[in-house]
Each structure stands twice: as structure tokens, then as C-alpha cells.
Amino acid sequence: MNNTTSVILAAGKSTRFISKKSKLVHELAGLPVISHVYNTAKKISGKNIIVVCNSQNYYEIKTLIKGCKFVIQKNQKGTADAIEKARNYIKTENFIVLFGDVPLVNSNSLKKLSRNFKNNKIASMILFNSSNPKGYGRVILNNKKVEKVVEEINTSNSEKLIKLCNSGIMMVNKTIFFKNIKFIKYHKEKKERFLPDIFNIYFTKNIPFSFVVSSEDEMSGINNLFDYNKVENLLQRKLVNKFLNNGVLIKNPETSYFSIDTKIGKNVIIEENVKVRKKRDY
Numbered sequence: 122m123n124n125t126t127s128v129i130l131a132a133g134k135s136t137r138f139i140s141k142k143s144k145l146v147h148e149l150a151g152l153p154v155i156s157h158v159y160n161t162a163k164k165i166s167g168k169n170i171i172v173v174c175n176s177q178n179y180y181e182i183k184t185l186i187k188g189c190k191f192v193i194q195k196n197q198k199g200t201a202d203a204i205e206k207a208r209n210y211i212k213t214e215n216f217i218v219l220f221g222d223v224p225l226v227n228s229n230s231l232k233k234l235s236r237n238f239k240n241n242k243i244a245s246m247i248l249f250n251s252s253n254p255k256g257y258g259r260v261i262l263n264n265k266k267v268e269k270v271v272e273e274i275n276t277s278n279s280e281k282l283i284k285l286c287n288s289g290i291m292m293v294n295k296t297i298f299f300k301n302i303k304f305i306k307y308h309k310e311k312k313e314r315f316l317p318d319i320f321n322i323y324f325t326k327n328i329p330f331s332f333v334v335s336s337e338d339e340m341s342g343i344n345n346l347f348d349y350n351k352v353e354n355l356l357q358r359k360l361v362n363k364f365l366n367n368g369v370l371i372k373n374p375e376t377s378y379f380s381i382d383t384k385i386g387k388n389v390i391i392e393e394n395v396k397v398r399k400k401r402d403y
Contacts, residue, residue: 127169135304143182158223172186172221175197179191198307205302208321217292218290225352227324234246242294244330246267260286261283266326287317288340367387373392373393378398
């Protein structure tokens, strides 16, 4: 899939994440949040990766990831504006939109998205079902196609019951996408242009998004410290399950911690309160 560019949106100010540094550089299993996304993007796009940053987190992120193009969104005018900043650097016919704060997305889901995209060669997106969808954008379907996404604040009582949610991750044809993104208007209150408005624009033009469904856990985003702990726990559980399946006995997984690069031989026993940190280069 190296003929597909990955655009990673990382220009948010992390205002809900109470920290002196960007949430994207905090470590999950020994690796910065955005590095998880970048490593997945490399499996899909090789060197065709664009990271859209803001002027505050640019230097932090640039020290962490190499071999990609950085674009700065100087003014926070929304996700649609962020994508437009990357337009001139997308050299492939198609591209995938990823988010720097959604670190658990894996390459298998993106390959599944790509296969679905090939059916119409216009646009496809990843959805997920949530047992507690509060806070997520709800996806309205019409004849098995995406009609629109309604954000939580705008949902009616009946729409609040919808459990199908928007991950934000999509694959689109570059030419068609940039012909239509100009129709996204500024929201009066926040004075920003939001990317999810593109779904209804495509639907009204009779070129609707198709979709694939992934798990809620994989699509978990990090907005605050509670989300950060949730995602860290999900990642640790994933690592523990991998080791158990490989014949490693972990006595008390809740008290153990593993880095993403941890390797453990078969028949090894891990006692409680064991922490394996990331390998350091000294």
C-alpha cells in the first residue's frame, strides 16, 4: 500500500490533557503516543507520511519520529483546515486520515479499510459499535451507506440511542476529496471547520462513504488523563495476552508492566510486581 499516503492529524492543543507537555509525547508501554500511530502508518504507507502539527508541539514531535513530512497548522481552525494544510504534500492518488491520539489502531484494520475502499475508489471509513456511545459522533446510515455523522452535542433523543460511532479514520480519493472539502463551513460558535461534515456532503452528491467496522477498544482516543490510563490498560492487556499465548506464565498481570519491545521466552514465569521497561540506548 505504499501508493497511499497517511496523514496524521496532530495539531490539537491538548487542552483537556492537563500536562506541561503534549499528550502525544507521553509514553504508552515505553513508546510515545504518536509513535504508535506513526509505526502503524509506516506499515501502510512507507515513507509517504505527513504529520500535521501545531507550532507548540512541532519540536517535541519532530525529535521523536523521522522520515516523514511535517506541516504546521498555525491557527486552530478545525480538522478540515488541518487536512487542507497537507494537501500540497500528498503525492499519491489516495490517502488515509489518522489521528495522533488514537494509538491502538492496527495495520490489519487499515488494510481492511483499503480493501473496502477499492470497491468504490471514492471513500471509505472505519466505524465502531459502543455499548456506551456518549461523547462519540453517531453515524446515521441510509441504505447501508453513511448519510452523516451527528456530534454528541447535536444529537436528538433518538440519535443518542445509536451505538454506531465515528472513529474519524477514513481513506479517500485525493481529487474527489479536495473538490468537496471546500463545502465544509465554519461552525458559528467555535469558528472552526470540522472534518466529519464531509460525510453528509458526499451523501448529498450521491457518492456516499462505505464503511468497515472495528472494535471500540482499537479506536479509543486520548483526550484526558482518564483516557490515557484506559488506553494504557488496554495496551498492557494486549501485551499480556500475547505473552500468555506464547507460553509465558504471568502470575499477577494487574501488577506487571511491559514495554512494547519486551521479549520473553517460552516457559518463563513472571512473578507479581514485575516491570519491564523499554530498552535504552546508552
